[in-house]
Amino acid sequence: MSHSDPDIAEATRTMLDADTASASLGIDVVKARDGHAVARMRVTERMVNGHGIAHGGFLFLLADTTFACACNSHGPVTVAAGAEISFITSARLGDELVATASERTRYGRNGIYDVTVHRETPTGREVIAEFRGRSRTVGQVQ
Numbered sequence: 018m019s020h021s022d023p024d025i026a027e028a029t030r031t032m033l034d035a036d037t038a039s040a041s042l043g044i045d046v047v048k049a050r051d052g053h054a055v056a057r058m059r060v061t062e063r064m065v066n067g068h069g070i071a072h073g074g075f076l077f078l079l080a081d082t083t084f085a086c087a088c089n090s091h092g093p094v095t096v097a098a099g100a101e102i103s104f105i106t107s108a109r110l111g112d113e114l115v116a117t118a119s120e121r122t123r124y125g126r127n128g129i130y131d132v133t134v135h136r137e138t139p140t141g142r143e144v145i146a147e148f149r150g151r152s153r154t155v156g157q158v159q
């Protein structure tokens with residue numbers, strides 16, 4: 018259901034309300050405005066692979082969703098044209114992950130966004146993954 022939230026741009030809210038993929042993983046978007054976004058996800062049992070660590074595909078999805086929220090916060094429909102990820106250290110069952118997306122640049126219909134996934138530890142932030150996404154706006158540009 019759609020609801021007004023000053024921290025989440027309307028276009029991003031509309032996209033998220035229809036995003037069953039992200040919702041099914043319990044991804045919680047807490048901020049998405051002006052090309053930046055923050056989302057959280059807890060590593061659950063079904064995200065754990067055969068080595069007892071979080072499957073990289075789920076970490077990618079968290080970063081990808083946060084990227085989507087950032088690049089769609091401007092309004093026009095924007096999709097991912099490409100992305101890459103570096104898995105820095107393993108995430109584990111029960112970890113509360115936070116993804117932070119920052120817009121690096123936009124040129125024409127293209128954009129570049131960096132996303133850092135981290136968890137909080139008693140000694141500070143620990144980086145889990147670094148993601149870079151390339152966006153392409155396919156909706157009408159104002």
Ligand SMILES: CC(C)(COP(=O)(O)OP(=O)(O)OC[C@H]1O[C@@H](n2cnc3c(N)ncnc32)[C@H](O)[C@@H]1OP(=O)(O)O)[C@@H](O)C(=O)NCCC(=O)NCCSC(=O)Cc1ccccc1
Nearest residue numbers: 081082084085088094095096097098126152153154155156
């Ligand atoms: C769009 C482009 C990247 C470039 O295509 P080019 O042809 O070089 O450039 P051009 O700018 O002319 O684009 C025209 C083309 O754009 C398409 N289109 C138009 N309207 C819409 C629409 N409303 N919705 C969707 N597509 C639309 C249509 O095909 C049209 O071609 P047509 O005119 O029909 O012949 C293409 O390669 C593509 O769709 N790749 C797959 C993208 C993909 O699946 N990504 C992964 C999923 S995203 C994700 O999971 C997370 C995420 C979400 C959001 C953000 C970040 C992360």
